[in-house]
Amino acid sequence: MPGSPSALDTDQALCLDGVTKIYRSAGGDVTALGGVTLALREGTFTAVMGPSGSGKSTLLQCAAGLDAPTSGRILVGGVEMSGASEAELTKFRRGRIGFVFQHFNLLPTLSVLQNTTLPLRLAGKRIDRRQAVEMLTRVGLGSRLDHLPSQLSGGQQQRVAIARALVTRPRLVFADEPTGALDTRSAREVLGLLQEAVRIDGRTLVMVTHDPVAASYADQVLFLADGVLVGRLANPTAAGVAERMTLLAAGVAHRATAAGRA
């Protein structure tokens, strides 16, 4: 059970220790994460699932250093994510963490190749054009180096985003609903590429999704409800994941009704 390890191994690829996130608003505080503890081994592919509002995007954003947790520690490869300022957090993320977003987030004014090499350029690293081209060839876009994102389909844009996420050779890659805006065939291609990054390159991948088929590509699925981890499924199948999700949704609905009655 990743939610309650006896002794947290902080040397793992990713480690969350009692991470909470509370959004303060005028209408009262909203707890998005109610204390999440987990450790992910190097070279694993983990899917995070949960009903909407379960806090899965918040978990990803905190773990990836895009948002600051209210309390708790986050360690990437044994190094604690630190830095109060945006600049320090950005420097921490560079080289350690890659991202793939639902809406691709490619810069519209940069070509495919320029988008791919952008993280290297921003980090002030030497730009290995051959390596970037190789990466783009691997995702099937070796012949579209000079196209602008607006000239590509959604699936192609997401493949560029994957090449961009991998180009800095990060230890950890986060994917937030990477297939959410894609058709079935493009989704399969994208998931295959993400799986390849884990199997062949040994990257550690964490993917938030609501799609049981997407989750079945992972080594394990973590289930989140109301901001806490409530279950784990190893070697998942789409049917098995779907069943657990149905139960989970029913449980959440039940708890909500019970709370309403109380």
Add this chain to the structure above:
Amino acid sequence: MLALARTSLTRRAGAFLATFLVLLFGAVMIMAFASMLDTAGQADLISSGGEETLTTMGSVVGGWGLCLVAFAAASTIGLSVRQRTAEIALLKSAGAAPAQVTRMVVAEAGLIALVATVAAVAPAYAAGSQLLRLLVDTGQVDAHVSFAFGPIALSIGCGVTVLSSVLAAWAATRKRARSRVTDLLLDAATDTGQMTWKRVVSATVLIVAGVYLGVLTLTALRDKGPDAMPVAGQSAILVSVGLALLAPGLVRLATAAAGRLFMHRGTAGYLMVQNLRHRTGQAAAALMPVILFTGIGTGILYLQLVENQAAAAAGYTATNEQNNIQTLNLVVIGMIVAFACIMLINTIIAATLQRAREFAQLRLAGATPSQVLAAVRAEGALVVLTGIVAGAVAGMCTVVPYSVVRTGQWIPTVTPWLFVGIVAVAVTAALGAGLGSARRLLRRRAVEAMA
């Protein structure tokens, strides 16, 4: 469509503020000058000399102010429509016919212009009565003339502001409303700011007219002395407006030159060149007011300085009256230059605030806030530099001929500090507005800005 336009206005109040402010200041300026015509209309109250001063002030100076306001309205509204290309695509894909889209945007522009005009009445009344007091104080109008603010001020102020806004919105939307949705989405991502032949022709006509007036000053008006001033002065205005119309081409030229220099020197230069290459239209919108401000400011203010120097050299001791007239000229020019400066700040803030998503994407790709700011600074610097060079050229079209005629020198031997001051104001206003807005956007977390 009117109901849709009203909803769209209330939901996006912030986005319309920039347009509103430019139209407000413009309407104040037009009405203040036009009220001189209302005042002159009470002819029985005035000696003939005073009436002429008032009419000149109202029609000539007001006329130039009017052109400037019409131009400002066109460029501000053009920018806001360009920024809404994606929204227009959405409306169209939801089933809106081209005519419906056009009607909505035009109705919005008309409503904003109307509100701006109404809001402008009180400040315009105050500004107009101050202007009259200045004319009375400088002895150009009889002291017993009473200020009138009536049908001429209201109709010209309202007419010009609303009409130029509606026309600008119509012109900017028409083509977009007719385009295919896919082309629009491509346009929304990149905006290469292609120049139409109409734009090139109008720009050429204006520049040729401006240069012609400069040549006229040098030849036919050679011996007219100070009487050549109004003709020489118009050169700078015409050439400034002409060059401002060519802004997209100037941005491309500057980007090509900068590309050679900065493309391979650091991230900021690289991002600047890439952005300017694909978002020429947005940068051109920021460049236009820089050219107008620098060109008109340099041309007209140095015209006055050269005249002062020539008068001093001829042994005239400036009478009290001449000093007063000079003060008056400077106040009037100051109003126009201040308007150009407001338009500059406004346009740059509107163009920068539009880039929230782009900045967030850069940060998610690994850019620190200071790297984003460095790119914004580099872009702003290139735009301002281009604007100052173009503005200086426009200003010279007035200053050089007049200097030759009055002092026999190509380059006047008056203080260079005024130009330094104009450049300093342009740089501070443009970079201050751009970096200030960018800083505001960078305060939010990147993931929030994406939502």
